[in-house]
Amino acid sequence: MKNYSLPPFKIKMVEPIKLISKAEREKKLEQAGFNPFRLKSEDVFIDLLTDSGTGAMSHFQWGALMMGDEAYAGSRSFYRLEAAVKEITGYKYVIPAHQGRGAEQVALPNLIKRPGMYVISNIHFDTTRAHVELAGGRAIDCVCKECFDLELDYPFKGNFDLLKLKEIIADKKKENIAAIIMTITNNSAGGQPVSLENMREVNKIARENGIPVVIDGARYAENAYFIKLREKGYENKSVKDIAREQFDLADLFLMSSKKDGLVNIGGLIAIKDNEEMFRACQVRVIPMEGFPTYGGLSGRDMDALAVGLKEALEEDYLQYRLDEIRYLGDKLRAGGVPIQYPTGGHAVFVDCGAICPQIPFNQFPAQVICNELYLEGGIRAVEIGSLLLGRDPDTHENLRADKEFLRLTIPRRTYTLEHLNYVAECLIEVSKRGPKLKGLEFVYESPILRHFTAEFKPIK
Ligand code: F0G
Numbered sequence: 001m002k003n004y005s006l007p008p009f010k011i012k013m014v015e016p017i018k019l020i021s022k023a024e025r026e027k028k029l030e031q032a033g034f035n036p037f038r039l040k041s042e043d044v045f046i047d048l049l050t051d052s053g054t055g056a057m058s059h060f061q062w063g064a065l066m067m068g069d070e071a072y073a074g075s076r077s078f079y080r081l082e083a084a085v086k087e088i089t090g091y092k093y094v095i096p097a098h099q100g101r102g103a104e105q106v107a108l109p110n111l112i113k114r115p116g117m118y119v120i121s122n123i124h125f126d127t128t129r130a131h132v133e134l135a136g137g138r139a140i141d142c143v144c145k146e147c148f149d150l151e152l153d154y155p156f157k158g159n160f161d162l163l164k165l166k167e168i169i170a171d172k173k174k175e176n177i178a179a180i181i182m183t184i185t186n187n188s189a190g191g192q193p194v195s196l197e198n199m200r201e202v203n204k205i206a207r208e209n210g211i212p213v214v215i216d217g218a219r220y221a222e223n224a225y226f227i228k229l230r231e232k233g234y235e236n237k238s239v240k241d242i243a244r245e246q247f248d249l250a251d252l253f254l255m256s257s258k259k260d261g262l263v264n265i266g267g268l269i270a271i272k273d274n275e276e277m278f279r280a281c282q283v284r285v286i287p288m289e290g291f292p293t294y295g296g297l298s299g300r301d302m303d304a305l306a307v308g309l310k311e312a313l314e315e316d317y318l319q320y321r322l323d324e325i326r327y328l329g330d331k332l333r334a335g336g337v338p339i340q341y342p343t344g345g346h347a348v349f350v351d352c353g354a355i356c357p358q359i360p361f362n363q364f365p366a367q368v369i370c371n372e373l374y375l376e377g378g379i380r381a382v383e384i385g386s387l388l389l390g391r392d393p394d395t396h397e398n399l400r401a402d403k404e405f406l407r408l409t410i411p412r413r414t415y416t417l418e419h420l421n422y423v424a425e426c427l428i429e430v431s432k433r434g435p436k437l438k439g440l441e442f443v444y445e446s447p448i449l450r451h452f453t454a455e456f457k458p459i460k
Contacts, residue, residue, distance in 0.1 A: 001417075004323045004324075004326070004327050004417075005316070005319045005320045005323045006320065007320050007324075007413070007416075008314075008316040008317055008320055009058070009413060012059070017045055017046070018042075018045065019045040019377075019378045020043055020045075020378065022375070024043070025043070025374060025375055025378060026375060028040075028043045029371060029374055029375060033443060033444065033454070033455025033456055034367075034371055034440060034455070034456040034457065034458065035367075035451075035453075035454050035455060035456060036049070036370055036371065036374055036380045036381075036382070037049075037382075037451065037452050037453070038453070038455075039374070039380060043378075044374075044378060044379075044380045045377065045378030045379060046377070046378065046379045046380070046415065046419055046422070046423060047379075047380050047411070048347075048379060048380060048381045048382075048407075048408045048409050048410060048411075048423070049380050049381065049382050049409060050382065050409050050411075051259055051346045051347065051409045051410060051411050051412060052218075052256065052258040052259055053099075053258035053263070053264045053265055054258075054264075054411035054412075054414065055262055055263075055264070055411045055412030055413055055414055056411075056412065056413040056414050057262065057263065057264070057304060057308065058262075058307070058308075058311055058413075060307050060311070061262065061263070061304045061307045061308055061311070062304075064300075064303040064304050064306065064307045065300040065303060065304055066300075067080075067300075067303050068298060068299035068300025068301070068302070068303050069299040070298060070299045070300070071299065072291055072294070073291055073293055074293050075293055075294060075299045075302070076299070077299035077300065077302040077303045077306070078096065078293040078294060078299075078302055080302070080303060080306045081094070081096060081302040081303070081305055081306040082094040083306070084305075084306040084307075084309050084310060085268060085270050085309065088240070088243060088244070088247075088309060088310075088313070089244070089247040089253055089270050089272075090244055090247055090248065090272075091247065091253060091270040091271060091272045091273070092271065092272065092273050092278075093270065093271040093273075093275075093278040093281075094268065094269070094270050094271075095268070095269040095270075095271075095278075095281055095282065095285050095292050095295055096266070096267065096268060096269075096289075096293075096294060096295035096296070096297050096302060096305075097266075097267035097268060097269060097285070097289050097295045097296060097297075098265065098266070098267060098289055098290075098295065098296030098297060099256055099257070099258055099265060099266065099267040099296075100125075100127065100216075100218055100254065100255060100256025100257075100258070100267045101127040101130075101131065101256075101267075102267050102288070102289045102295070102296055103254045103255065103256075103267040103268060103269045104127060104128055104131040104254060105131055105134075105284075105288055106269060106281050106284045106285045106288055106289060107214075107252060107254055107269050107277075107281055107284075108128075108131045108132060108135050108137075108179075109131075109135040109284065110277060110280040110281060110284065111178045111179045111212060111214070111252075112132065112135040112136060112137040112178040112179075113178065114136070115136030115137075116136065116137070116138065116176070117136070117137050117138070117176055117177065117178040118137065118138050118139075118140055118168070118172050118176055118177050118178065119132045119137050119138070119139050119140070119177075119178050119179050119180075119181060120140045120141075120142050120165060120168055120169075120177060120179075120180050120181070121139065121140075121141060121142070121180070121181035121182070121183050121216070122141065122142060122143045122144075122158055122159065122160050122182065122183050122186050122194060123141045123143050123183060123186050123187075123188040123189055124139045124141060124181065124183070124188070125183060125187050125188060125216065125218075126188075126388070126449075128181065128183070128216055137178055140168055140172075142160050142161055142164050142165050142168060143158065143159070143160065143161060143186065143189060144156075144157065144159040144160065144161045145161060146159075147159075147186075147189050147190075147192065148189070148402050148403060150338070150339070150340045150341060150351055150403070151341055153341070153342060155193075155195070155226075155230040155231070155342075156192070156193050156194060156195040156198060156226075156230070156231075157186075157189070157190060157192035157193075157340075157344075158183070158184065158185055158186030158189070158190075158192035158193050158194040158223075158344075159194050159195060159198040160182075160194070160198055160201075160202050162198070162201050162202070162205070165180075165202065165205055166205060169205070169209055169211070174209035174210060174211060177209070177211045178211075178212075179211065179212045179213070179214050179252075180202060180205075180206050180211055180212075180213050180214070181214045181215075181216050182194060182199055182202060182213065182214070182215050182216065182249075182250065183216040184199075184215060184216070184217055184219065184220050184223035184246065185219045185222055185223045185226070185344055185345045185346070186344075187218065187219065187346070188384065189340075189349075190340045190343075190344040190347070190349045190405075191219065191222070191325075191343075191344025191345040191346040191347050191349075192340075192344045192345075193222075193223045193226035193227065193230070193344070193345065194223060195227060195230075195231050196227055196231055196234070196242070196245055196246065196249075197231065199246060199249045200249060202249070203249040203250070212251045212252065213249065213250040213251050213252070214250060214251070214252045214253070214254060215246065215247065215249075215250040215252070215253045215254070216254050216255075217246075217253055217254070217255050217260070218255055218256040218257075218258075218259040218260065219259050219260050219345055219346055220243060220246060220253075220255070220260055221239065221243060221260040221312040221313050221318060222260060222318065222321065222322065222345030222346065223246065223345065224239045224242040224243040224246060224313075224318075225239055225242075225315070225318035225319070225321075225322060225345075226322070226345065227242050228242055228315075229322075238315070239313050239315055239318060240313050243313060247272075250272070251271070251272050251274060251277075252269070252270070252271055252272070252274075252277065253268065253269070253270040253271075254267075254268070254269055255267060255268040255269075255270075257305050257308070257309070259346065259412075260309075260312040261305050261308045261309055261312065262308030262309075262311055262312050262412060262413075263301065263304050263305045263308045265297070265301055266297055266301055266302075266304075266305045267295070267296075268305075269281055269285075269295075317413075321345070321412065322345060324410060324417065324420065325343045325344065325345065325346065325347065325348060325410055326342070326343050327417060327420060328343075328348050328408065328410070328420045328423065328424060329341065329342070329343035329348045331420070331421065331424035332348060332350070332424050332427060332428065335424060335425075335427075335428035335431075336428065336431065337350060337355070337424075337427055337428055337431045338350065338351040338354040338355065339351060340403075340405070346409060346410060347407045347408055347409040347410060348407075348408045348410075349384070349403075349405045349406070349407055349408075350366075350369070350381075350405065350406040350407075350408065350427070351403060351404070351405065352365040352366035352368070352369045352385070352404045352405065352406050352434075353365055353366075353385075353403060353404035355369060355431045355434035356368060356369070356434040356435060356437050357435075358435060358437075359437065359438070359439040360439065361385070361386040361398070361400045361401065361404060362386060362398040362400075363438075363439020363440055363441065363459060364383065364385065364386060364387045364404075364439065364440050364456075365385070365404045365439070366383040366384070366385040366387070366404040366405055366406045367383045367385075367387050367440055367456070368437050368438070368439060368440060369406050369427075369430060369431075369434070369437075370382065370383050370406055371440075372430045372433070372437065373406075373426060373427055373430055376426045376427075376429055376430050377422065377423070377425075377426035379423055379426055379427075381406050381407060381408050381409070382406070382407050382409065383404075383405070383406060383407075383451060384401075384405040384406070384407045385401045385403065385404035385405050385406075386398060386399065386400055386401045386404060387450070387451045387454070388401070388451045389401045390448070390449075390450055390451075408423065408427075438458060438459050438460070439458075439459045440456040440457070440458060440459065441456060441457060441459055442454060442455070442456060443455040443456060443457050
């Protein structure tokens with residue numbers, strides 16, 4: 001354990017979990033149409049579906065809940081949250097939202113002023129892409145090529161490809177680009193960090209072309225700690241200062257606070273200084289999320305978030321947080337399981353295309369491994385591959401993802417290293433039978449966001 005830091009907390013409240021029998025797991029998975037999204041959480045032993053809203057709050061946060069001021073307008077809780085966000089970001093305006101996608105639906109249409117405008121991101125998260133498209137825009141991803149070279153030891157695989165960014169702007173014309181969104185860390189491709197140097201270059205290109213810059217910062221604190229660990233010149237800076245440098249390079253901050261806010265529900269919109277943008281967000285937040293001083297949150301939610309935002313910047317916590325992901329990744333690699341390396345901030349991404357190369361992309365190798373992992377150990381993970389990607393809207397053909405990933409997403413402050421050992425053991429077992437496994441075919445497929453509700457049957 002010498003190479004990994006230990007949890008900087010002790011446990012004083014527990015929630016029992018139970019491993020149901022193998023026979024029961026087989027029955028439950030079949031009833032769920034071979035789609036773990038459709039399982040009841042009581043039938044799951046270790047739930048690694050997401051790190052979103054699934055973490056444990058501290059006793060300071062539980063204490064803060066009691067302070068919640070449940071006022072419709074001008075709640076004390078709002079002003080405590082606003083002060084925390086201003087202190088961290090240095091931004092002038094703060095509007096809460098019920099979660100990340102709430103912040104997106106309020107803010108993004110104010111940037112996408114005409115149908116057909118483009119938004120460029122390293123990689124858009126699914127809901128971000130959906131809100132760009134719902135507002136009439138088009139989303140373009142522009143991540144560096146190192147991102148998909150899984151074994152390459154590269155420190156900032158979430159970086160933008162700067163040459164490609166310039167080419168896209170030249171090609172689409174700057175007046176047609178609504179915004180550049182820096183997703184930190186880059187969730188969709190491994191929770192990989194973006195360097196400050198890269199963010200600075202993106203900001204410079206945006207400035208030269210008069211394009212607003214947005215930070216999609218669900219995991220901005222994890223990104224800041226990666227910078228401290230890996231970027232030259234930042235070894236001795238505090239994470240708080242590094243986070244502030246990140247925010248200095250954008251105009252708008254959208255956050256799903258269910259990650260680095262350390263709460264179970266919540267989101268944020270923060271605006272550096274553009275009063276017109278603030279007014280436009282105020283106008284939209286009222287019919288969509290709620291009055292601008294609560295945005296869909298109760299007073300107690302806002303108080304828990306005000307405390308959680310600060311806890312997520314504590315360096316012993318962040319060190320342990322990134323280490324628990326690295327620990328699971330190292331265990332899996334030592335057992336011969338192919339993963340994205342180095343590991344990112346919130347999850348281990350497993351390369352299921354390499355585990356079962358005989359299963360074609362349109363029979364969903366990562367979903368097959370996801371199901372096997374549930375059968376093996378009652379563990380729920382999530383497919384991030386061709387199933388998630390969906391179909392081409394014009395040709396209706398299945399799109400092929402760059403990689404058939406299984407995401408083992410680790411909730412914050414929730415599972416122990418013993419749980420992670422068990423996860424590694426189970427997945428190592430499953431990967432040994434990878435070459436013998438068969439694919440899946442649809443029994444039901446919804447027209448959009450099919451991965452949530454799809455039902456399958458195994459191909460014989
Ligand atoms: N942006 C990023 C980078 C995200 O990872 C998420 C959510 C959102 C926006 C949307 O936030 O869920 O609060 O509405 N990611 C979760 C996940 C759902 O499992 O990766 P939300």
